[in-house]
Amino acid sequence: MAGSLVPRLFVALTETHSTRAEASPQADFRARFLLAYQHMVLSRVLEEKLAALYRAGGRIVGGVYLGRGQEAFSAALGVQLRKGRDLYGPLIRDQAGRIAYGEPILDCVRTYLGAVSGPMRGRDGNIHRGRPKEGIFAMISHLGSLVSVVSGALFARRLAGTLQDGVGATSIGDGGTSTGAFHEGLNMAAVEKLPLIVSVANNQYAYSTPTTRQYACENLVDRAAGYGVAGATVDATDLAACLEVFDKAVRSARTGGGPQMVVGTLLRLSGHGEHDDASYIPDAKRKGSLSRDCLSVAEQRLRDEGWLDADAVRDLRAEARREVDLAVAKVTKEPLPDPFKENWQALSRADLAEGRYEA
Amino acid sequence: MAGSLVPRLFVALTETHSTRAEASPQADFRARFLLAYQHMVLSRVLEEKLAALYRAGGRIVGGVYLGRGQEAFSAALGVQLRKGRDLYGPLIRDQAGRIAYGEPILDCVRTYLGAVSGPMRGRDGNIHRGRPKEGIFAMISHLGSLVSVVSGALFARRLAGTLQDGVGATSIGDGGTSTGAFHEGLNMAAVEKLPLIVSVANNQYAYSTPTTRQYACENLVDRAAGYGVAGATVDATDLAACLEVFDKAVRSARTGGGPQMVVGTLLRLSGHGEHDDASYIPDAKRKGSLSRDCLSVAEQRLRDEGWLDADAVRDLRAEARREVDLAVAKVTKEPLPDPFKENWQALSRADLAEGRYEA
Amino acid sequence: MSITYLEAIREAQYEALRNDPKVFLYGQDIDTFGGAFKATKNLGREFPGRVFDSPISEDAMVGLAIGAAVEGARPIVEMQFADFSSVGFNQIVNQAATLYWRTNTPCPVTIRLPSGGTAGSGPFHSQSMEAIYAHYPGLVIVTPATVEDAYWMLLESVQVDDPVIYCEHKFLYYHLKSDDIGSRELPIGKARIARPGRDATVVTYSAMVHEALRAADELHLDGYQIEVVDLRSVKPMDTDTILASVARTGRLLALGEAFPWGGVTAEIVSRVASEAFHLLDAPPMRLNSKDTPIPYHPNLWKAHRPTVATIAAALRNLLRY
Amino acid sequence: MSITYLEAIREAQYEALRNDPKVFLYGQDIDTFGGAFKATKNLGREFPGRVFDSPISEDAMVGLAIGAAVEGARPIVEMQFADFSSVGFNQIVNQAATLYWRTNTPCPVTIRLPSGGTAGSGPFHSQSMEAIYAHYPGLVIVTPATVEDAYWMLLESVQVDDPVIYCEHKFLYYHLKSDDIGSRELPIGKARIARPGRDATVVTYSAMVHEALRAADELHLDGYQIEVVDLRSVKPMDTDTILASVARTGRLLALGEAFPWGGVTAEIVSRVASEAFHLLDAPPMRLNSKDTPIPYHPNLWKAHRPTVATIAAALRNLLRY
Ligand SMILES: Cc1ncc(C[n+]2csc(CCOP(=O)(O)OP(=O)(O)O)c2C)c(N)n1
C-alpha cells in the first residue's frame, strides 16, 4: 500500500486488502479496485502538478515524463506487490505503480526538483529514481536493461534462500521490446525460471515512432511462447481487467509458474515528455477506442457498482491535491545540491578513488 | 554452384540445375540433391584434412571449427543462393554452404593457413573469412551480429533498386539466438520486411552448454511468430527434407514473403573446435536419433533412388580428396604474411591514419 | 539571417541527401518527427524513402548501416543521444572499424552522436564518448566546435570511405549561431587556431573551445595572450599544429569535457611531452570533468565540467609557473 | 609443485566460494566444462548450485550480476574472452559503474576479462580493454602480471564493494608459473617495483611486465640498470610509485599492449609530464601495439605488439638521449 498518507475513507478497505486471505473474493476485488483507483488518482494529480511546474519553468530542470493514461495498468501491478518482499523495477510511465508499491510521493517530487533530501540527491532526476535496497530499482535510461537486473536480484534471493514466495516485476514499452537487453534479460529469466513479471505497456508509440516501425508481429504477446514464458493480454484502460490479469500473473509467478509477460494495450495520453505535443498522433488514434482515459473508465465502474459516489471521488481528488501541494511546498523549501558539499566520488571505497586533472 | 572444380559426372546435373526453370520437379530435385551432396562430400573431405593438419600441428595456428554433421542443412541453403545476386552470411559451421554458394575451397585453406594470397591475407583466420563485395560476408566472432549486417545489404539493394528477386541468408546456432544482436537484427529485418533467411542450426550445444541452459521455449521456431516472420522446422540430418524446407523458404523470401526462420535439429558431430573432445555430450545423446550423420543418410537415399552407386560415391570422394590435396599443396607453397610488407593501416584513407607510439 | 549549429547539421544532411543518392538516414524518430533535436526536420518529406525511423535497436541500426555501406550506400545513423551508442558499441568498434582492414571493403558509415552535457540531462544524456571510440583502430572521430565545422565536417564525413564518429555537442545546438556556413576551410585531420596568442596554449575541442575562448578573454584583461587550438578531429589528432603552438607559447593546457582518466587530454599531453619536451617552459596541464557520472542538477553539473572560471584558474597557475 | 597463473585464478575462485556463501560464478561454459580456459575447473562440482552456465547473453550476464549484488551477493562473471564484453559494455559502464553513486547501493561485482593477445587468436579473441573501462567513473580496473597477483588480487577484487574489472592475460595462463601463491603483499592500488634500476623506468602492466623484464636483462648486458614498475591496477593508478621511480631514473618509457590512441600509456606519460616534469632528463616515451586490429597470423601478431626487441630498442633511444 502507499507510503503516502491514506485518505481516511480508505483505511477500512486498505485493511481488508492487507488481510485479503480471509476476505471474500468480491470484497477483495472491491478493495483492490478502490485501492488501485486511489493510487491512480494520486498519481494523476501528482503528475498534473509536475506538468504545471514544468510549464511554469524555473524549478524543474530537464524533462517531465508522465504516465497519463497508463495509471490503471501500472497501479494494477503495483498493488499486487509487497514492498521489500517483492521487487519492482518501474520504468518511464509508472508513477501509479510506484505509489502502489509504496514509493512516497516525496521521492518523486524531491527527485524532479533535485533536492538533496531525495533518494537521488540531485545526482539523477525525474523518473531515474529508486531505492534498490528497499526493493525498488532506479532505472538507467538504456531501455531493457532493468530486466536482467531485477532477474539478478531474484536469482540472488533464491540462492540465499530468502526469496520464499517473492516475485519481481519490471515494465517496458512497445519500443523497449526491440532492445537486445530486453531479449537477453527475458530469455535468461526464462532459463533460470525466475518469478519475474514483465509488464509491457503497448501505448502505440515509442516517442514518435508508431508500432509499425517497431515490430512486425500481430501482438507483442506472441513473443511469450518464444521465450517459453506465460503470456497474457489486457485492455490496459480497464482497471478491473488489469487487476485480474496481474492478479493471475503474480499468483502464478509466486507459485512456480516462472516468468510472466503481460501485454497491455492503450494509447499514451501525453507527449513522450511534456516538451512534446505529440502532434504526430493522428486524430483517428486520438479519438479511437484505445484513447479511453483509464481514470474515467474506473470512475464509471465505481458509480455502476455503487462503490463510490461523485462526492467521494471529489473528496478523494481534493485529498490527493492537498497531499501533493503539501509535498511540493515542503520540498520547495529543502536545500538544493551544493557542489562544495558533494564528495564527488563514484566509488564506495574512497581509498580506491582517483581525483586528478578534474574540473 | 561451387567455384571448386566440378567432378565430371556432375556437369550434366549441374546444367540441369542452372536451367531448372524448365526442368521437371523430380529432375530438378534430383539435380539439387546430387549437387548438394557433392558439396557435402567436398566439405567433409576438406574439413577432415583441416583437422588432420591441426592434429599434425605446425601449419595451422589457432583453432579449427568443423561443420561435421551440419553439411546437409548448410548445403541445402547454399544451393538455393545465386552468388552475387543473393547474399550470404555464413557462420561457424557452414563450410558446405560456403562451397555451395561458390566460395572456392582455396579461400578456406588460405585463410586457415594464413596465406597472404587468401581473402583475409593472414589478418584474420579460419572461419572468419569472406568477400563482402562478392556477396559473402566475413563473420566477426560476436555471435548474432551478422543478422543486421546482411539485412543492411539487402536494405541498400532495395533502396538502389538493384535487389530484384535477390535474397540474403545468414546462419546462427542455438546459442547465438540468445544474443541481443540476433534479436535486434531479426526484429529489424521483419520491420523492414527484408528477404532474409535465417537458418538456425540447433545442434543441441553451444560449446559445452546444453539447450536447457540456453532457452526455455519448446522449439526455437516458436520465436518466429514473435517477430512476425515465417517459421519452419526440419530434421537437419535429412538432406531431402532440408532441400525442401529451404526451397520453400527462399522462394517465399524472393516473392515478398519477408524474413524466414528455418530451425534445423541435429547434433554437433565434432567438438566445438578440434581442441575439444566434447566429452560433456552424454552417450545417450551421442547414440541418439539426432546423431545420424547427414552424409550417410544422403548416401542411403542415393542408393535407394538408384541415383548413385557405391562406385560413384567412391569416385566422388576420391575426386574431392584430390581437389583438397591439390589446394593444400598449392597453398603450402604460398608466401606467409610479412610484417614489413604490411601497410599496418586500418583506414582506407591513408591520409587520415595515425601511426604514433606503436610497436 | 543566421544559422545555428543544429541547423547546420540539418543543412549538411540535406546537402548530403541532395548530392548523393547513395546517402540515407537511419535513426529513432528522425522521419516525420525530425529527430529528438530536430536535426532531420523535414528531411523525410523532402527526401521520401530515404529517411527511416528505426526500432530501438542501436546494435542493429549500426549493423544495418554497415551492411548497406558494403553495398556502396553511405548511411548516416543518428543515435538519439551519444550515451545510447553504448549498446551499438560492438558493431561500431568490432564490425565497422575492422571491415576495411579485414576484407578490403570500405565502410563509409557516419554515426552522429549528440554528445556532451546540458543542464538537467543527467548521467545518461550527457556523455562525451570520443575517447572510447578513438581508442579503437579503424575509426575517424570528429568533434566540430563551430557552425561552419558542424556543416562542412558532416558533409566531409559522409564522403570519407571509413566509418566516422561525428560527435556533435548538444550544448551548442541552439546557442551557437553564425551568419552563414561559410566555405570549407580545413579538411578533417587539421586543427584550427581558434585564437592566436603567445603566453600559453589551450588545446581543446567541441564545446570547450568556447569556454576556453571566454577564459582567454578573461586573461586578456590581465594582459595575457592565450592561444586556443581547436582540434576539430581528435582522431586523427593534428599533432603538428599542437606542437607549433606550444613552440610559440611554451605552455600547454589540455582541456576536455570528458571523464578525467585517459581520453583526449591525456593523449594531447603525452604527445607534447614526448615530442616537444624542450619546447615546454612549464609542466603541461590537464583539465577534464570530474571522475563521477554526470550529475542531473545544474548546481552539480556546472561544477562537474570545466568552466570559464576553472579554466582561467588553471591558466593562471600555468602562467604563474 | 608449482602453480600457473591460470591455476591461481582457479584457486582464488575456489577460496572466494569457500570463504563466502554470497559468492557465485556466472558465465558461459563454466560449470561442467570448467570454462573455455578451465579457470573454473571442478568448481561446479565442488560448489554445487553456485556455478552457472550462462546463455550467450553478455548484457544480461552483467545485469544479473548487478541485481544479485544489490541483494548482497558477490558474483564473479566470466567473459569467455574480454572481447565479448563489448556487448556487455552498457551494463558495465552505465549500470554497474553508476549504481553506488546514484543510489548509495554498493555493487560488488567482479568481471573477469580473459585479455590480451596470443598467437593465432585474431582480432576478436585478443583485445585488451582496460582503457575502455578505466575511462568511465565507478570502476576499479586490475591487471595482474604475476601468479601471486592473479591469486591475491582476484580474492581482493571479490571483497571490494565496487565493480572490479579483472583483466587476466591469456598469454600468461600456462607459461607463467610460481612455486606457490605466497602471501598477500600489496593491496589493489599499489604498484610494485618488479625490478629496481637507476638508468630508466619502464612503467607497464600485465603481460608486458615480463617483456619489459627481458628487455631489461638485455640492456643489463650493456651495463644499464632498467627499473620496471608493474602498475598492478591501472585504475586507480599508483602515481606516487611511478613518480618516485622517475625521480630515481630521470627517464620514462610507458609500455602497454593495447591500441596506441589514448589508453594507459597516455595516462602514465601525461601524469608524469604534469607532476614530475623536472624529474625528467629526457622526453618520456610510449610504446603500444599498432593502430590496427590484432592480426591472426603469428608473423603479423608478433610485429603488432611490443616485443623484447622493440622495447629494448625504445630503451636504447631513451638512454641515448
Ligand atoms: C537503448 C535506448 N535507446 C534510445 C533511448 C531513447 N528513448 C527514451 S524513451 C524512448 C521511447 C520509448 O518508447 P517505449 O519503449 O514504447 O516506451 P513509452 O515511452 O512509449 O512508454 C526512446 C527512444 C533509450 N532510452 N534507450
Ligand SMILES: Cc1ncc(C[n+]2csc(CCOP(=O)(O)OP(=O)(O)O)c2C)c(N)n1
Ligand atoms: C557474443 C559472443 N559471446 C561469446 C562467444 C564465444 N563463443 C563462440 S562460439 C560459442 C558457442 C556458439 O554456440 P551456437 O550458437 O549454438 O553455435 P554452434 O557452435 O553450436 O554451431 C561461444 C559461446 C561469441 N563468439 N560471441
Ligand SMILES: [Mg+2]
Ligand atoms: Mg510506447
Ligand SMILES: [Mg+2]
Ligand atoms: Mg549450437
